[in-house]
Amino acid sequence: MTxxxxxxxxxxxxxxxxxxxxxxxICDDLGVDTIEIANAVATCMETGKIQWGDADAALALLxxxxxxxxxxxxxxxxxxxxxxxLGCKRIPVVKHQAISGYDPRNTKGTGITYATSPMGxxxxxxxxxxxxxxxxxxxxxxYVSNKLQVAMAFADSMMCIFAFAHAVPGIxxxxxxxxxxxxxxxxxxxxxxxxxxxxxxxxxxxKLAGMTTEDDRLPxxxxxxxxxxxxxxxxxxxxxxxxxxxx
Numbered sequence: 001m002t003x004x005x006x007x008x009x010x011x012x013x014x015x016x017x018x019x020x021x022x023x024x025x026i027c028d029d030l031g032v033d034t035i036e037i038a039n040a041v042a043t044c045m046e047t048g049k050i051q052w053g054d055a056d057a058a059l060a061l062l063x064x065x066x067x068x069x070x071x072x073x074x075x076x077x078x079x080x081x082x083x084x085x086l087g088c089k090r091i092p093v094v095k096h097q098a099i100s101g102y103d104p105r106n107t108k109g110t111g112i113t114y115a116t117s118p119m120g121x122x123x124x125x126x127x128x129x130x131x132x133x134x135x136x137x138x139x140x141x142x143y144v145s146n147k148l149q150v151a152m153a154f155a156d157s158m159m160c161i162f163a164f165a166h167a168v169p170g171i172x173x174x175x176x177x178x179x180x181x182x183x184x185x186x187x188x189x190x191x192x193x194x195x196x197x198x199x200x201x202x203x204x205x206x207k208l209a210g211m212t213t214e215d216d217r218l219p220x221x222x223x224x225x226x227x228x229x230x231x232x233x234x235x236x237x238x239x240x241x242x243x244x245x246x247x
Contacts, residue, residue, distance in 0.1 A: 006101025007038030013053035026062045039079035039098035047086040095120030105227040107135045112145035118202035154195030
């Protein structure tokens with residue numbers, strides 16, 4: 001919900017909470033992703049189809065999805081489809097998936113996760129935020145993204161990540177449960193490797209599906225343009241991205 005508010009609200013220069021709530025409800029009722037649709041709406045603003053901050057126009061666009069208009073159907077296809085149709089030069093997607101409300105220039109570890117996650121720009125695959133991660137700097141960003149992606153892949157293999165946050169102290173018990181179900185030793189290292197194996201399997205699938213290292217990149221404008229808030233750019237080089245999963 002936090003990212004939905006960020007993407008439907010300030011990312012589109014919309015401050016009216018009632019309108020944001022209405023748009024969120026429409027997305028929920030239609031079963032479409034709020035992050036994807038919010039980025040599609042922002043792309044409409046970027047190209048001048050509607051004006052930045054025009055809450056009524058944004059709400060009308062979402063109603064078009066519900067009504068099944070020609071553009072509503074296009075909007076339902078997501079940010080990349082809308083951006084390409086409208087000739088947008090700055091489409092915020094990785095592996096066809098729209099990014100969430102965290103600017104990769106200001107939280108660079110999350111930017112690495114966006115770029116390299118097998119699923120595309122997925123913040124839940126390894127969200128790095130806070131002073132502990134030195135957000136605007138480059139120090140150890142790849143290391144943090146790697147460790148969090150492994151942890152989240154492991155969590156997704158076992159349970160919801162929100163439940164997993166409370167299960168961390170009981171990881172040795174998870175090893176015992178696995179041994180009871182599948183046999184073998186209840187070794188904690190057996191559990192710890194699940195995340196690594198999951199990521200490598202997913203990346204192998206992507207490779208067989210035709211993806212290359214070029215798909216593990218952010219859109220070019222994040223490298224070229226500075227954040228209006230901090231003045232920072234995404235300056236993680238290609239080599240750091242390419243060796244991220246050389247475990």
